[in-house]
Amino acid sequence: MRLSRDYFFTLRDDVKNEDSTSGNLLVRSGMIKKTSSGIYMMLPLGLRVMNKIENIVREEMNAIHSLELSMPAMIAEEVYIESGRRETFGNSMFALKDRFNKPFVLGPTHEELFAAAAKMHVHSYKDLPTSLYQFQTKFRDEPRPRFGLIRVREFVMKDAYTFDRDLAGLDLAYDKMFQAYKNIFDRLEIDYVIVRADTGVMGGLLSEEFQAVCDIGEDILVIEESSGYASNLEIAKCIIEDEVSDEPELSYEIKDTPQAKTIEEVVAFLNEDIKKFVKTLIYNIDGNIYALCVRGDHEVNETKVLKLLGANEIEMASEEEVIAATKAPVGFAGPIDLEIPIILDQEITVMKNFIVGANQVDKHFINVNLSDFTPTQVADIRKIREGDMCENGAGPVKFMRGIEVGNTFKLGDGYAKAMDLYYTDQNNKLIPVQMGSYGIGIARCMAAIVEQNHDKHGILWPKHLAPIQVAIVIINTKNAEQVEVAEKLYAELNANTNLDILIDDRDERAGVKFNDMELIGAYARITVGRGIADGKVELKIAGADISEDIAIEDITTKIKEIFA
RNA sequence: CGAGGUGUAGCGCAGUUGGUAGCGCACCUGUUUUGGGAACAGGGGGUCGCAGGUUCAAGUCCUGUCACCUCGACCA
Structure with a gap:
């Protein structure tokens, strides 16, 4: 690749519409370019x-x-209808029609x-x-x-x-x-x-x-x-960590909890440990309404719920669905006297005298126990948290x-x-x-x-993946001797290796060239400059702090060693 | 899908109370420079996302629309 002639560009600054380090480095180094949200050109170096x-x-x-x-990437829609996956993929499939109105999709897998x-x-x-x-x-x-x-x-x-x-x-x-x-x-x-x-x-x-x-x-x-x-x-998977509480079971009673809808608000209002609460979340699962109960400080793992029920789709119920199911506005759902299926997280089975919503505006029940309602199923439906015991009992997870x-x-x-x-x-x-x-x-x-391999200057490609494996930089293109040495090395390396070699023969300042090579992650950089007076060029590996002076005639051997 | 934000030159941005568009980088020409993103001088490039509307006059005000970005999609 010859920079004075070939397609090549870099950007000095980050672009605004890239939200990741890798995205920005790849765009700035001229490897990719976004054309639409989530759709990219793959430019020569990137390719x-x-x-x-x-x-x-x-x-x-x-x-x-x-x-x-x-x-083919374009596939008749009926192929996915037959396998039953047209519905599974739903909106995530791109769909189109041909001129005869026959439906096609672009294959997702x-x-x-x-x-x-x-x-x-x-x-x-x-x-x-x-x-x-x-x-x-x-x-x-x-x-x-x-x-x-x-x-x-x-x-x-x-x-x-x-x-x-x-x-x-x-x-x-x-x-x-x-x-x-x-x-x-x-x-x-x-x-x-x-x-x-x-x-x-x-x-x-x-x-x-x-x-x-x-x-x-x-x-x-x-x-x-x-x-x-x-x-x-x-x-x-989660395992039940706590022992069965040895508190005596009390009878449940109703409490006013005005203006307290979220779990945090109720915790603050009643001044109780969040672990004394049981959250009741109303879900729409494949079109049916379910109540899912987890401890106040836990979260529902939707994947586990889907698997448990053999269902395809799960989402939080709409406000109307919550009101219809609980006969109360959003924020006061509880398992007692609830007439929809109730799935209880297994952790709740060791709790006693807990607090739940009362299915009435501004009311919660306290001192609730398992005997006060009938869950449809008890299972592990919560998300594990960092520090919880691993399911194999070996220790806490990170x-x-x-x-x-x-x-x-x-x-x-x-x-x-x-x-x-x-x-x-x-x-x-x-x-x-x-x-x-x-x-x-x-x-x-x-x-x-x-993402894993970059520094403040640019990308640090593994040597076998670098789009440019050897970059020959001519410090001063008006210096005929430098040009001659560089061209000779370029021809020699191309003839004797299968590596991707680049020669930077642009009439640019040294700093521009160095920065560009570092940005794109050229693996080895050969600098042809004042050293040629002593018959030497410099060799620097991307990411290294220092360069090495090498005799011009030894470069090809050295490069072969590096990439062996 | 919900909420918010942004669309002005290749990239990043400015543009007041409406008066026919500017800055930095990049690009072109020339001169001087030349080992870490040069300096000076000159220059080219924009239907201001798109479509309507108000107005003598719209980048600017109004309506619609599209695109892009961010957050959320866990709230009981």
Whole structure:
């Protein structure tokens, strides 16, 4: 790449409409450019990084005998209606119509088409196992795109699928994929943790996520280090920590709580410990109204509730629904004499003489006990908190934040049954295929790498991913000797390595060139300047404090060593 | 979806009580510079998000609309 000629630009200042460090660095270094909310151009330097990440992924996929193919991004809507996922995805699917008014969608993920592709090959047990993958643009109409390339509406994902005869085969395929994923993220030099995650509505057997550790991560990871426990907050189980209270049970009575609606207000008004309260939250779950009770200082874990009920959608009930269900305005719901299903968090079973809403304006009940009402179900429905005991009892958990850069999913046979993907076994019986699905967000990896690897000057790419691996900077382009040495090195390095080499032959001041190379994260910088009088040039690695003088004739060897 | 904010040159911004648009950076020309984002001089670039309306006159006032951003989507 020759800067005096090729497409190249940088911005000196942060742009306003980027809300993350990685987004700003990538925009400022001229690698990406936002065109709409959550939609980006991938400019030449950015695309180089993408390609390098893709190639690492491709090598590891090929190594485990997954075959690459390419699916369409635009898919007839009926494909998702048949699998039952049109509803599951709902508004998050981009939908459009062709000129004959036939409905299409832009694929958010491709299980359906891969199952269809598998059907072409899989008829007999002799055809299994097999595995396919692709790199493909996915479309998801996120309600709130955020953080540069991290939460976007159009993105390239590597998705792989395995097809096996039985669970033992699936376990094997999953383990191979899992190891390949570790190889990939190790090679990408991402600092990651693997957590257990929600298997979602398809009722898969196991889901694990590869999470890049990062402060702006949108997922909360629940960690207990001594036992190696790691889970997404969504599914981290809680255990009952307190002993059954030994207080004598009192009879409940009604209390005036004027103007006190929120839990904080009631706590303040009654001057009681928040742990003496039970919050009753009214939810609309798949169109039905439920009351969920958790201790005053706890929060409902909606994922757990969905799983418990086998439901798809959960949201707080509207004001009208609350009034209809509790016969009281919002703020005074309680479990006593409530005529809707009540789901009680298990922690409440050890409480006595607690405080609940009275389903009347400005009233709460105190000294309420379990015998005073009848819950429909008792279960673990609360969010675990930092410091709570880990479900395995090994110790208190701590929280980290992560960016989900990959996931691995044992789907089981549920999917094959829905998609009618069966094979004939040795006994001529039809058996559903055991599937696994495995995703990696390519640009998300790129963003995570930048979030994790930058300094005040710019991006610090791993050397195998840097869009520019060697940058030759000519200090003074009017100095014929400097130009000659630099050009010679440029030709020599291009001829003798497969690295991405850049020559900065612009008529700019040294500071401009240095800053640009640091911003874009050129891995090794060769400075051709006054040192050539002694037959030397300077070599500096991005992020290092000092540079090294190297004899001109030794540079190629040295560079080869560095990138060996 | 709810609340708030912002749309003026490639980027960041200013623009008073309405009077036909400016600053910094970037860009072009020239001169002097040349090892960490140069200096001076000259210059180019904008249907002020879009559509209506009020007015002799609208970046500015009014209405609508679109886009982008932030917060919330956990309140009982």
